[in-house]
Amino acid sequence: MPLTxxxxxxxxxxxxxxxxxxxxxxxxxxxxxEKGASLRLLRGSTFLPAEGETTAANIAAFSAATGVGVxxxxxxQDDLPSKTALAAQVGSxxxxxxxxxxxxxxxADKLVDVTDLANHLGDKHGPWYQVxxxxxxxxxxxxxxxxxxxxxxxxxxxxxxxxxxxxxxxxTTDALLKLCQxxxxxxxxxxxxxxxxxxxxxNFNYWLLWxxxxxxxxxxxxxxxxxxxxxxALQYAQLLYPTLINGVLSWMDINNNRAFLAGxxxxxxxxxxxxxxxxxxxxxxAADMDHAAMPIGPASVxxxxxxxxxxxxxxxxxxxxxxxxxxxxxxEAPQYPTLITKxxxxxxxxLKGFAxxxxxxxxxxxxxxxxxxxxxRSVSWPQTPNPAAAAVFANFIVVDMFAATVSGTMDxxxxxxxxxxxxxxxxKKP
Numbered sequence: 001m002p003l004t005x006x007x008x009x010x011x012x013x014x015x016x017x018x019x020x021x022x023x024x025x026x027x028x029x030x031x032x033x034e035k036g037a038s039l040r041l042l043r044g045s046t047f048l049p050a051e052g053e054t055t056a057a058n059i060a061a062f063s064a065a066t067g068v069g070v071x072x073x074x075x076x077q078d079d080l081p082s083k084t085a086l087a088a089q090v091g092s093x094x095x096x097x098x099x100x101x102x103x104x105x106x107x108a109d110k111l112v113d114v115t116d117l118a119n120h121l122g123d124k125h126g127p128w129y130q131v132x133x134x135x136x137x138x139x140x141x142x143x144x145x146x147x148x149x150x151x152x153x154x155x156x157x158x159x160x161x162x163x164x165x166x167x168x169x170x171x172t173t174d175a176l177l178k179l180c181q182x183x184x185x186x187x188x189x190x191x192x193x194x195x196x197x198x199x200x201x202x203n204f205n206y207w208l209l210w211x212x213x214x215x216x217x218x219x220x221x222x223x224x225x226x227x228x229x230x231x232x233a234l235q236y237a238q239l240l241y242p243t244l245i246n247g248v249l250s251w252m253d254i255n256n257n258r259a260f261l262a263g264x265x266x267x268x269x270x271x272x273x274x275x276x277x278x279x280x281x282x283x284x285x286a287a288d289m290d291h292a293a294m295p296i297g298p299a300s301v302x303x304x305x306x307x308x309x310x311x312x313x314x315x316x317x318x319x320x321x322x323x324x325x326x327x328x329x330x331x332e333a334p335q336y337p338t339l340i341t342k343x344x345x346x347x348x349x350x351l352k353g354f355a356x357x358x359x360x361x362x363x364x365x366x367x368x369x370x371x372x373x374x375x376x377r378s379v380s381w382p383q384t385p386n387p388a389a390a391a392v393f394a395n396f397i398v399v400d401m402f403a404a405t406v407s408g409t410m411d412x413x414x415x416x417x418x419x420x421x422x423x424x425x426x427x428k429k430p
Contacts, residue, residue, distance in 0.1 A: 018057075018335065022065035025332060030120060033322035038069040041326075043098035044077030047257070047273040051343040058335040059326070068322050078198055078252070081106075081394055087314060095317040096326070100198065102135065102379055102390035104144040104312045111143045112313040117324045118142035121331055125353035129373040132350040134384050135308045144310035145327050148340070148347040151372030152203040152306050153291045155260060155274050156267040160188040169292040173211055173236060176295045180243040183266050190267035191244055191259055193251035194403040196396050199307050200253050204269050205399045206305040206379060209233050211297025216392055216423055219382045223427055225401070226420035232298065234405045234412035241406035249407055261285065269294070271307075272345040272369055291368045293375070306376035308350070348372040388427045397422050 041059070046052040052074075059070050073094065075083065080099050087093035088107035104111060118136060122128050128136070132146040156169060164182030166175075180190045193201035209215070213229035241248075245265050247255070259265035260274050261282055268274075278286035294304050313323040330336065331351070340347050341359045345366035349355055350373055360370035380389030392398070401419040404410040410418065 018061050019064055021334065022061040022329070025329065026065040029325060029328055031117070031321050031325040031328055033066050033068050033325050034319045037319035037322035038071070039096060039317075039319060039322055039326060040071045040073065040094040041096045041098065042073045042075065042080075042083060042094035044080050044100070045074045047253075047271070048276060048343055048346045050276075051339065051346055054339050054342045055330070058330055058339065061335070062326055062329045065329075066322070066325065068319075068326070070326065078196075081198075084312070091316045093314070093316075095319060095323050096311055096313055098147065098309060098311050099144075100307055100309055101202075102385050102393050104135070104310050105138055105385050105387050105390040106394065107312070108138045108143045108387070110315055112315055112317070112320050112323070113141050113143070114145055114313060114324065114327075115142040117328060118145060120328065121145070121351060125331070125333070125336075125351040127352055129350055129352060131306075131308060131373060131376050131378050134378040134380070135310055137384075138386065144312045145331070146308050146310045146350045147327075147331065148309055148350050149373040149376065150199070150271050150307040150309065150346060151348055151369040151376075152199065152269050152271060152304070153293060153368055154267060155270050155289060155291055157188070157285070157288050158290055159288050160186065160266040163188075169290070171293075171295050173295050173297040177236070177240055177243075180240060180267070184243040188266040189243060189245040191248050191251070191256050191265040192240075192269060193253075193256060194241075194249050194399065194406055195251045195255075196399065197251055197253045197255070199271075200251070200256055200269060201396070201399045202379070202393065203305045203307065205402045206377075207269075207294050207303055208237060208297075208402065209398055210303035210305070210377065210381065211295070211299055212236065213297075213299040215382060216380075216389065216398065217383055217427070221383055221386075221388075221427065223420055223423040225398075225423055226416050229298075230401075230416050231412055234402065234416060236297075237402050237406050238412065249403055260289075272343075272366065275365060276344050276346065290365050293368060302375055303377065304372075304375045305379065306348075306372045308376075308378075345369040388429070391426045392423055395422070395426075397426075 081103050084097050084103050088110040136142050136146050163186050170176050170179050192204045212233035214233050216225050218224045256268040257274050340357050379393045401415045404415040405412045
């Protein structure tokens with residue numbers, strides 16, 4: 001159901017302070033909505049209800065202040081890339097899609113140039129973190145607005161880590177393997193996705209590739225996934241896989257959450273959502289779990305891959321100014337810091353001006369997520385994002401290379417060579 005001015009004014013979720021501020025903001029902000037404007041916003045269903053509820057309340061305040069009705073439509077997050085591609089192809093659909101990672105780079109020519117909005121936000125609350133600039137721009141113009149970054153850290157059970165012989169969480173890939181071997185010995189295995197989990201599998205497998213010095217392309221864009229460094233990463237994965245819980249070859253993004261909360265999995269990579277849910281439904285697990293950064297591999301530098309959430313505006317929209325105004329409002333103070341606070345660490349700021357949020361000091365188990373935007377690489381590293389890198393990511397080429405290796409479907413060299421051929425085909429396309 002769309003949020004209209006009347007329904008927004010009637011919403012009990014809106015406090016008078018937010019409404020008063022929104023009215024003042026609407027009279028002064030630079031993107032005046034078109035007369036009679038209304039918007040459709042498509043987004044993925046959130047793993048954290050507090051984020052969705054806070055965003056809906058902020059949008060209601062925007063509607064109340066501007067008279068712009070906004071219809072929020074929620075779908076499975078894994079369907080966002082296909083829905084975005086369809087909208088771009090047919091030239092109709094949602095005015096705004098809240099998408100993920102590199103999807104915008106696959107349809108850049110169909111998107112409204114939002115350089116003016118990005119500069120406005122950067123001047124007022126920035127600068128932008130570099131990874132957000134990478135995802136937000138193509139050929140010198142901003143094609144999307146990165147709303148926030150979702151950190152992916154290692155979630156682990158402290159008591160089982162100690163039973164496996166470790167007093168603190170390991171900081172190297174060699175020590176991580178030993179921990180996982182120890183966890184398997186005590187029948188509390190770790191779990192990392194080698195399936196088509198858009199977030200968890202890509203985050204883990206890109207980290208693993210980079211940790212050993214592998215990369216999809218070199219700095220010039222030449223396909224370079226076939227290398228001794230990639231081979232070393234694949235051979236490491238072969239040693240790691242037998243220590244993991246059964247079924248990880250088909251894990252989607254929800255599977256590791258469920259396994260961890262059920263006590264079946266002792267260690268996985270994920271956002272804060274497991275901890276947030278555990279505090280509500282499994283306080284004994286929440287008390288026994290903590291978070292750690294991804295370990296350092298032979299590359300000798302941090303190589304995290306975290307999710308970036310951009311909003312895109314399609315050129316077919318009748319109301320581009322209203323769409324810019326909505327995104328501008330969502331990234332303003334006080335509502336943007338409130339979103340981060342109420343998300344309890346699930347969302348991390350994409351603008352450095354919002355880095356000093358009290359949520360990061362509220363709980364030492366949340367604190368590591370504060371650096372998600374600072375520490376992550378874009379999936380195109382060492383290049384800046386482009387359509388080819390986005391296609392490699394969207395087609396799970398890196399994940400499938402690891403999956404083929406650990407499952408025994410292919411030996412590491414064959415899996416790596418096939419991935420090289422796939423990357424070469426994508427980068428040769430006009």
